Amino acid sequence: MNVIRNVTCPICGTLCDDLEVTVKDNVIVDAANTCAISDAKFMNYSNPKHRNLTPLVRKNGELRETSLEEAIKKSAEILVDASYPILYGWSCTSCEAISAGVELAEEIGGVIDNTSTVCHGPSILSIQNVGIPTSTLGQIRHRADLIIYWASDPYSAHPRHMERYTAFSNGRFQKSEWAHYVARLRGILGKKRLSRASELVLMKEAELPVVSGGKLPPKFETDKRKLIVVDVRKTRSAELADFFIQVEPNKDFELIQALRLLVRDEEVETDQVAGVPVSLLEDVADTMIGCDFGVLFFGVGLTMSSGKLQNIDAAIALTRDLNYRTKFVIMPMRGHFNVAGANIVSTWQTGYPFAVDFSQGYPRYNPGETSAVDILSRDEADASLIVASDPVSNFPRRAVENLVKNPLIAIDPVVSPTTAMADVVLPSAFVGIEEGGTAYRMDRVPLPMKKLVDPPQNCLSDREILQRILHHVKRLRAQRGIA
Amino acid sequence: MQKIRVTLVTGRTIDQGATKEHGKLSDDYLNNVAVCELDPEDLSRVGIKEGSTIRVSTGHGKVVVKARKSRRTPHVGIAYMPYGLWVNQIINSQTHGTGMPSFKGIQAEIEAAPEEKVLNILQLLKKNYREKRR
Numbered sequence: 001m002n003v004i005r006n007v008t009c010p011i012c013g014t015l016c017d018d019l020e021v022t023v024k025d026n027v028i029v030d031a032a033n034t035c036a037i038s039d040a041k042f043m044n045y046s047n048p049k050h051r052n053l054t055p056l057v058r059k060n061g062e063l064r065e066t067s068l069e070e071a072i073k074k075s076a077e078i079l080v081d082a083s084y085p086i087l088y089g090w091s092c093t094s095c096e097a098i099s100a101g102v103e104l105a106e107e108i109g110g111v112i113d114n115t116s117t118v119c120h121g122p123s124i125l126s127i128q129n130v131g132i133p134t135s136t137l138g139q140i141r142h143r144a145d146l147i148i149y150w151a152s153d154p155y156s157a158h159p160r161h162m163e164r165y166t167a168f169s170n171g172r173f174q175k176s177e178w179a180h181y182v183a184r185l186r187g188i189l190g191k192k193r194l195s196r197a198s199e200l201v202l203m204k205e206a207e208l209p210v211v212s213g214g215k216l217p218p219k220f221e222t223d224k225r226k227l228i229v230v231d232v233r234k235t236r237s238a239e240l241a242d243f244f245i246q247v248e249p250n251k252d253f254e255l256i257q258a259l260r261l262l263v264r265d266e267e268v269e270t271d272q273v274a275g276v277p278v279s280l281l282e283d284v285a286d287t288m289i290g291c292d293f294g295v296l297f298f299g300v301g302l303t304m305s306s307g308k309l310q311n312i313d314a315a316i317a318l319t320r321d322l323n324y325r326t327k328f329v330i331m332p333m334r335g336h337f338n339v340a341g342a343n344i345v346s347t348w349q350t351g352y353p354f355a356v357d358f359s360q361g362y363p364r365y366n367p368g369e370t371s372a373v374d375i376l377s378r379d380e381a382d383a384s385l386i387v388a389s390d391p392v393s394n395f396p397r398r399a400v401e402n403l404v405k406n407p408l409i410a411i412d413p414v415v416s417p418t419t420a421m422a423d424v425v426l427p428s429a430f431v432g433i434e435e436g437g438t439a440y441r442m443d444r445v446p447l448p449m450k451k452l453v454d455p456p457q458n459c460l461s462d463r464e465i466l467q468r469i470l471h472h473v474k475r476l477r478a479q480r481g482i483a
Numbered sequence: 484m485q486k487i488r489v490t491l492v493t494g495r496t497i498d499q500g501a502t503k504e505h506g507k508l509s510d511d512y513l514n515n516v517a518v519c520e521l522d523p524e525d526l527s528r529v530g531i532k533e534g535s536t537i538r539v540s541t542g543h544g545k546v547v548v549k550a551r552k553s554r555r556t557p558h559v560g561i562a563y564m565p566y567g568l569w570v571n572q573i574i575n576s577q578t579h580g581t582g583m584p585s586f587k588g589i590q591a592e593i594e595a596a597p598e599e600k601v602l603n604i605l606q607l608l609k610k611n612y613r614e615k616r617r
Contacts, residue, residue: 011500036497040504050506117582125581157495232492232587233563234555249490249561250588301494304586308579335495355582371582393507393568396576396584397544397611404612416507417568417604421612 001029008449010092010432011038013334013442014158014165026453028433035159045433046456050415052427053456063425068458072465075385075424076472078407080480082383084359085110088372089389089411091119091339094437094449097462098338098345101387102356104470107477111357111381112350113372114342115335115389121367122303123332124343124353126312133319135295135329136443137164142171146291148228150315151252151301152333155236161333162240166295167227177225181240188239216243216283226287230255231301245284248275250306256314259285263321294328300335334442337432341440376402383407385469387462388428392417411465428462429455437463487528489521489562491539491591493574499565508604516567517601519593520553525560531595538596539564539573541589546572547599562593568604572611 007019021042022030031042044050055071056063066074079085087105090098091114098114105112116124140147147166154161162168170176219242220226229241230252238244247255251274258273262285268278288294296319302311315330322328334340343353350356352365355372368374372391375381376399383406392400393416410422413434419425429435434455440446455461460468502511519539521529531537533552538545539562546569553563564570566586573591578584602610 037500037504040501044504044506047506050508118584118586121582153494156497156500159497233553233558233561236497236555239555246558249492301492301587303583304493305588306585308581308583308585367582368578368580371578373576373584374578374582377576377578390507392608392612393571394566395571396574397572398576400571400612414506417608420508420605420608 004450004452007452008432008439008447009034009038010337010430010439010449011035011041012158012337013340014161015337015439015441015447016160016164017447021452023453028453037159042433045413045430051456052412052415052419052425052459054458055427056422056425058423063422068426068460071424071426072468073472075409075426075469076476078383078409078424079104079108079110079385079469080473080476080482082108082110082407084375084381085383085385086372086375086381087112087385087387088114088391089387090114090342091116091336092388092431093338093462094431094435094439095338095341095345095446096437097387097431097466098342099349100463100466100470102346102349104385104466104473105356106358107470107473109359109361111355111359111370111372111375112346113355113370114339114346115394116339116343116354117367117371118373118394119300119335119339120303120332121354121371122309123298123312125367126309126316129309130313130316132316133323133329134331134443136445137441140293140295140329141165141169141174143173143293144171144225144295145174145223146226146228146287146294148230148294148296149237149241149333150230150296150298151232151305152297152299153231153235153237154297154333155240157299157335158333162227162237166297167225167240174225177227180219180224214277214280216280216287220283220287226291228284228287245276245280251275252302252305252311253307253314255281256311256318259288260314260318260321263289263318263325288322288328289325291326291328294322294326296328296330297333298330299333331443338439340442340444341438341446344440344444373399376400381406383409385409385411386418386422387411387466388413388431390416390418392421411462413459426465427456427459428465429459431462434459435461485528485530486592486594487525489525489560489591489593491541491562491564491589493564493566493570493586496565499567513601513603516565517548517569518551518565519548520551520563521593522553522556522559522561524557525562525593526550526552529593529595536596536599536601538594538599539591541573541575541591543575544573546570547596547601549601562591568607572607
């Protein structure tokens with residue numbers, strides 16, 4: 001039995017690096033300091049039912065087992081035969097593998113795009129437009145006394161974010177609000193039990209309290225750490241917050257602009273904005289101005305709804321306005337554990353963070369044109385290589401129809417709808433469990449991923465698979481006399 | 484049968500995240516992702532109970548999932564579905580020049596579909612994508 005400490009978690013952009021994993025006979029038997037998602041991953045990663053363990057190639061419509069060499073050769077042929085292939089995924093693998101992927105994309109004149117294109121792509125476009133006043137998570141943990149999660153549900157997507165970096169973390173200058181939260185939670189649970197009991201006794205639905213009241217709670221008068229959640233529905237995170245503001249769907253832009261007016265001491269000449277009373281917004285603006293160090297974490301609720309990058313422009317502008325009055329920073333809640341790394345590697349190697357098109361022989365970047373969903377929707381790609389991602393699940397139907405009708409190569413440790421539809425499946429090792437490497441946290445701090453156990457036979461690292469494909473591609477191109 | 488108009492929001496849930504690690508072909512994943520959370524008032528407007536099958540449709544497709552009663556209310560007129568294969572059957576692929584489709588704030592209609600079954604991943608892939616292959 002071997003306990004490995006300070007393990008970096010291969011789940012979300014919070015990249016917790018305090019996990020303790022117990023390994024016995026090359027199998028993980030226990031993991032401590034995990035969240036529900038990472039616990040599920042560490043306890044199920046080796047389940048042969050959902051693991052790709054042998055290379056597969058589609059023959060006569062069926063996926064058949066084949067040798068690794070054969071699968072890699074077939075992949076290289078597909079990529080060399082294609083005139084406009086897409087290389088997509090990358091956010092659940094190491095920076096080293098992404099680097100190999102960029103080289104492959106350049107060699108075959110394809111498009112390399114990562115999952116940020118359907119995640120924080122609009123945030124990146126906005127940051128390129130207006131810049132971003134941000135900080136590391138360590139600064140926030142120690143100093144932030146006002147924490148806002150806007151259109152983000154960390155409880156569901158980044159389960160330990162609050163505990164490690166914000167409201168429930170014990171910083172040097174800011175204490176954890178855990179005890180207050182537990183007291184409040186007991187109150188909420190009591191109310192829920194009461195309403196359930198009354199439902200049973202009276203045979204009718206009990207009236208639930210209104211979620212966003214007209215004013216801030218008394219706690220906001222004190223100098224304790226405060227947590228505000230803004231969302232279109234009451235999420236689990238909203239339940240943890242000191243205050244929840246329910247904004248109407250697709251109206252975040254209006255709400256942010258109204259707050260900007262109030263922060264600049266201008267008047268909002270209406271009673272409510274995006275379903276929120278202006279009197280409440282005035283209090284929120286006062287709280288923002290009155291804090292010593294505020295932080296606005298925003299989720300894909302802003303990037304995926306109407307306005308997209310303009311919502312982020314507005315949020316960054318609000319942060320900039322607030323910096324005339326106090327100290328305020330803003331940070332996107334990056335999803336997959338190395339999606340920030342995918343942007344960073346892509347930027348240092350090609351100049352652009354995602355949606356990079358090498359078809360002209362040099363890198364071109366024009367999201368909306370060279371981004372994966374758009375290329376697929378226009379039915380322009382004639383082959384795809386997917387690494388550690390599942391676009392068949394996560395892309396809209398029309399894009400997927402065009403993805404699966406052309407040759408599709410999937411490099412993935414697990415069985416997914418994408419591997420089920422693929423023509424070549426290359427089983428790989430889990431980064432952060434069976435393979436080491438580097439990943440970037442959401443605040444762009446690089447952290448090492450550890451190798452905890454050996455991968456199953458036939459499961460190479462993503463990096464090695466890509467390098468082998470690249471090797472075959474170069475040989476094939478030389479044979480065919482392609483420059 | 485009553486058909487209601489809602490604003491559809493998609494997103495992550497902790498159960499979707501955890502059951503994804505049990506395997507995307509697992510029943511756990513199906514039970515937690517092929518669902519649509521509705522406000523209790525909307526459930527009664529459609530005339531259904533929690534666990535009934537419903538048809539969610541937009542201008543871009545239809546999908547059959549199980550209805551769930553939302554635990555955190557009120558959000559009348561807002562329906563919520565976890566990210567996954569099911570909800571993507573009804574999402575518009577248009578990105579308006581940003582690379583990002585609108586996964587949130589979508590106009591949708593919901594109606595009871597007692598005669599239909601929720602398809603699992605392999606059935607859904609076969610029905611919607613298999614015949615598209617060359």
